[in-house]
Each structure stands twice: as C-alpha cells, then as structure tokens.
Amino acid sequence: MTDPVYPVYVDSNVMTGRTGSACDNGSYEGLKYIAINEDNNFKPEIPKEKVDIIYLCFPNNPTGATISKQELKDWVDYANRNNSLIFFDAAYEAFIQDANLPHSIYEIEGAKNCSIEFRSFSKNAGFTGVRCAYTVIPKNLSGRNSKGEEINLWSLWNRRQSTKFNGVSYIVQRGAEAVYSDQGKIEVSKLIEFYMNNASIMRNKLIQAGFKVFGGLNAPYIWIRVPDQMTSWDFFDYLLNKANVVGTPGSGFGLAGEGYFRLSAFNTLTNVNAAMERIINI
Numbered sequence: 001m002t003d004p005v006y007p008v009y010v011d012s013n014v015m016t017g018r019t020g021s022a023c024d025n026g027s028y029e030g031l032k033y034i035a036i037n038e039d040n041n042f043k044p045e046i047p048k049e050k051v052d053i054i055y056l057c058f059p060n061n062p063t064g065a066t067i068s069k070q071e072l073k074d075w076v077d078y079a080n081r082n083n084s085l086i087f088f089d090a091a092y093e094a095f096i097q098d099a100n101l102p103h104s105i106y107e108i109e110g111a112k113n114c115s116i117e118f119r120s121f122s123k124n125a126g127f128t129g130v131r132c133a134y135t136v137i138p139k140n141l142s143g144r145n146s147k148g149e150e151i152n153l154w155s156l157w158n159r160r161q162s163t164k165f166n167g168v169s170y171i172v173q174r175g176a177e178a179v180y181s182d183q184g185k186i187e188v189s190k191l192i193e194f195y196m197n198n199a200s201i202m203r204n205k206l207i208q209a210g211f212k213v214f215g216g217l218n219a220p221y222i223w224i225r226v227p228d229q230m231t232s233w234d235f236f237d238y239l240l241n242k243a244n245v246v247g248t249p250g251s252g253f254g255l256a257g258e259g260y261f262r263l264s265a266f267n268t269l270t271n272v273n274a275a276m277e278r279i280i281n282i
C-alpha cells in the first residue's frame, strides 16, 4: 500500500483477516507501507523485496498524483518478475487531462499477466449513491495459493460473484449503459469539465492564499500542505471554525498523510467560490 492511501484497501483486508495484528500507531503487521510525499513527488518507490499484492490508484485519491506510462511499466515489470499481483484502481481515469497519461493499466505491455483493474461509475458519472462498478480480470490471469500452486483468478472471481453477489439492479445497469451513449458521453465530459474547472479555481486561489498545493490537475482532489506546523486535525478545526469549510484530514489516509489535508472539487461553482473567498479572508 502507498501511505497515504484510499482507506478501503487497508480496512477491507483487515476485516477479512488478511493482515497481521494492529500496531499502536494505527498501522498493521503484514502490510508494506510505501510513503508518498513531497520528497518523492507522491510517486511510490518500487520495493526491493517481493510483495504479493500491490494496490495502485492513479489518478490518486487522496493526493491527486498521476503515474506515467513508463513508471507504470516499471511496476508491471516488477510484478511479472516477482509473481506479484497488481490491483489497479482507475476510478478517476475520466479526470485525466494530460493526453500522455495511461487511463488503464492494460495500455502497458505485460499488464494482462499480472493485473486486475477496478473501474467505477461513481466518479465519472456521479453514481456514488447509485452503486455500479466493475472489475476487469484477464481470463488467463493466475495467482498462487499458499502451496505455490497456480490458480486461475477469473474463475475464482466468477465463482465468488455468482455466489455472494446477485448483481447490480437492472435499472442501474441501464443507467450505466447510458453513460456510453452519444448523449451520455457528452454529459459525462461536461461533468468532468465542470469539476476540473472547480479544481483549477481551487488550485489558483489556494496558491494565491500561500498554501503549498498538489494535485487538482488530473484529479478532482487538491492535496495541501497544512501550514504552521499544525496537525491535519488542528487544520480541520481551524478551517471549520474560521472559514466554515470542511475538508478531510490527511492523517485519515495513513500515518504519512499527517500534515496534509484533502479538498474535493465535487461541489457547485457557487459553493467553491464562496469557500475559497472564506479561506483567503481568514
């Protein structure tokens, strides 16, 4: 896992008993945490040792960082060399503005042999409360069980899905289908443009207000360095009390998120402008 990270990856593994014990500082044994911060430009360093499963999310929640095709190729090569499995979370691919960035891990040679990709309608089409997503598992992809035997993952997943999950409701599936219609594509691209305009306003205003600002160029999240040695939660209270603006403390995404803060561009233009004015005028 990177640190900070989308908390679901850690918590879901903890809940199914796939990590070791909880440590006093809130981390878990059995997980390798790769710190991402200003020093490495929020790019996770490839581990020296073998790991079994790698979670990558680009464009990234919470930092808004991106990965180039070459950087992703280095991860794919590492995974193929070490028999590791990459879980690539592409939830924010629709927000990519830079034409050189990969939208899918399968754009990378060799990825079909080591990667599973998560995709969701939650962010591109505002389906967060509607619930529809999908998982891409190449048919020939295999993993290894505890005895080191090769296991076909597509058939395992198919078994799991058809046993534990009865599928997305039909009406929601028809809604998701409409995302791919000509009209749907136009609406989605307008929605993305709208939120990325919010992100751009937020970036500019926050930079103007003297904040150290990351992300927001290919992702709907702005990741800021908390000023004046405050903790993430100190800054949460400060922003709430002084500006009546709410954001997400970076420490909620992992130990290395301490000292950072996430702001989301998912709001109306009126609210974004009002929030920025209030922050600037603190």
Ligand SMILES: *Cc1c(COP(=O)(O)O)cnc(C)c1O
Pocket: 006, 057, 061, 089, 091, 119, 120, 121, 122, 123, 128, 132, 133
């Ligand atoms: C929102 C989000 C998702 C999508 O989750 P759903 O359960 O499909 O709503 C996936 N990954 C990340 C990093 C997210 O932020």
